[in-house]
Amino acid sequence: MAQQQLGVQLRPMTAEDLPTLDEWFNEPHVTKHWGNVAARLEAAKQAVEHPRWDDQHDMVTLDGEPAGYVRRFRVHEFADRLARFTDNGVDVPKGAWTFDFLIGDSSATQRGIGRRMLMQAVERTERDDPSAPCILIPVHQDNVSSWKAMQGAGFMNLPGVYDLPPLVEGQSRNHLVLRHNFR
């Protein structure tokens, strides 16, 4: 295996990755925290058919094998995502980015892959958009792995708990918002 494939790497998603994403979006450890699987898959298909610089979909590989997915996109270009922040009291600086992310196989979680893939996603975002002020990510308070992985990658919690509509039926409305500042 080539040296550059070792460890956690990000590469652009392609049409060949869509069936894998469809599987991963339906994994119980993902549906526990993520709703609207159809819309997420549709967003990935759109990105393949109509690529745009402000909506990047990356596959994460571990030692060359598919392990996860990170979608990086500019909040203001996606009205539903912007409203999720601004309707609920979160200020979103112009040009801010946000991420959706997952590890595909639950047995690969809790091994630091999430933290490492987020660190690389942050670096790529800064490289792709040097004028970006920050990355903002809302996360359910009970999704401890997610906010801990973000903290490990250098994100800081905004103070307080935010009252956001749950993504999954039956969840409480308690969310945290984490921020990585570029400047």
Ligand SMILES: CC(C)(COP(=O)(O)OP(=O)(O)OC[C@H]1O[C@@H](n2cnc3c(N)ncnc32)[C@H](O)[C@@H]1OP(=O)(O)O)[C@@H](O)C(=O)NCCC(=O)NCCS
């Ligand atoms: C969120 C996700 C990507 C994290 O990936 P991961 O590889 O498991 O994350 P890491 O191993 O890098 O970090 C997880 C951290 O949470 C900690 N953790 C997990 N559950 C915990 C708990 N119940 N209590 C305390 N700490 C906990 C781990 O110890 C680790 O912290 P550490 O690095 O300080 O030891 C992965 O769990 C996932 O795919 N979840 C489903 C999709 C999802 O929720 N996406 C995010 C939506 S915002």
